[in-house]
């Protein structure tokens with residue numbers, strides 16, 4: 245049947261260039277395909293969706309860009325692997341905070357908190373409880389040092405509050421404390437009773453604070469994808485590996501053949517076992533897939549005809565439980581467009597994903613109406629479904645209780661001619677765009693070396709200079725365009 249086995253066959257392989265199949269067209273996959281293409285590999289990229297970008301998803305239906313997945317560059321500095329590309333594209337960033345702490349990716353003075361009756365929480369109280377929260381977290385470090393076994397950050401906080409009654413809060417102060425915990429849950433995309441005390445602060449944070457991509461992430465991924473052979477609507481269902489190469493089968497039965505494959509599908513997709521590996525992956529790899537954890541955070545973007553909210557970056561609603569707390573990112577501050585983005589995480593995000601889009605948007609609007617009773621109805625809305633979308637099955641990886649961090653590396657380590665990349669394989673920058681990008685480049689380089697060794701083509705084994713946008717940019721430093729209104 246025509247095109248049933250495509251790309252090129254084993255017989256042809258010796259006479260033409262080395263080849264690779266990249267599975268998944270998010271940042272990791274596009275970066276890997278880009279690097280291998282520049283190293284003279286024949287590369288085909290198979291992507292299940294009707295678009296590239298994966299968990300980077302810039303929507304233009306409001307008439308301007310809104311990111312429903314990633315929107316921040318975490319670490320606005322030259323050491324960020326994405327900085328040269330973003331700098332060269334001249335894309336503006338809006339810095340939402342300095343680099344003081346993971347929990348404060350928004351500076352304290354840049355948000356307004358309200359109680360559920362619509363009264364604004366005095367800023368001194370917000371500041372005071374922020375300091376209390378930081379003290380509590382410092383105290384949990386003592387608990388960590390005392391205990392051999394891991395426990396959740398929620399449990400450690402309870403122990404600290406038992407031991408230090410002066411840190412316990414009542415009434416409004418308690419609710420503000422819950423809000424800080426809710427922000428922490430948002431950062432990890434999961435509830436505090438699942439976050440590891442041992443590892444929650446072990447990821448590497450690049451300096452320079454957090455910068456919002458004012459024009460969205462799409463221009464970056466589009467630039468990297470230029471000229472690549474990308475097959476959309478190609479959902480991979482089977483990966484067969486043997487001594488001479490790999491055979492990758494997609495949903496419609498078509499098979500692609502190459503020397504090696506780079507697998508960049510999200511952890512959630514690997515967990516669902518919707519891709520069959522033949523032979524099975526080794527136990528240590530299956531264990532990493534089983535044990536690593538992925539959380540859920542969603543975005544509900546509400547577009548209004550005018551701005552009726554305070555001129556702050558974040559608007560928060562405090563409550564007696566983290567589940568009852570909420571927050572909105574004020575896109576107007578960074579982009580000038582009248583949009584608020586509601587961002588639920590963990591159980592709340594799961595519960596909201598069960599609703600229709602209309603009900604989810606209504607739910608988000610109700611939270612706003614509670615604190616700003618004169619709020620006008622949104623004219624448009626967008627709702628993400630990262631937890632249930634079969635192409636992601638989660639938003640990003642987090643450090644779960646009892647999960648050793650070596651598992652990120654286990655997920656990355658190649659198996660024969662299969663290479664693995666994606667945010668969940670990054671030991672340093674898990675859960676980020678720049679982490680996904682770096683692992684894609686790393687997997688491409690390992691794949692290149694392995695395949696060329698087999699070809700015996702030692703001349704080609706010289707390390708390739710990182711090439712971005714078809715030009716050598718590594719040595720060219722272009723300053724990032726950063727603003728704060």
Ligand SMILES: Cc1cc2nc3c(=O)[nH]c(=O)nc-3n(C[C@H](O)[C@H](O)[C@H](O)COP(=O)(O)OP(=O)(O)OC[C@H]3O[C@@H](n4cnc5c(N)ncnc54)[C@H](O)[C@@H]3O)c2cc1C
Pocket residue numbers: 267268269270271272273290291292293296297298299300312313314315316317318478479480481508509510513519541542543628630634635636638639640665666667668674675676677678680
């Ligand atoms: C709501 C949200 C907010 C976030 N905010 C930030 C942020 O501000 N800053 C930041 O740095 N990071 C953020 N992240 C995390 C960041 O988006 C991810 O870490 C990163 O984009 C992951 O890239 P990836 O290439 O590893 O995976 P993905 O982007 O998920 O790419 C994997 C690709 O594989 C495809 N695929 C799945 N199954 C198959 C299959 N069977 N066959 C073929 N293809 C398949 C998918 O469609 C997808 O395109 C956020 C994520 C979410 C969801």
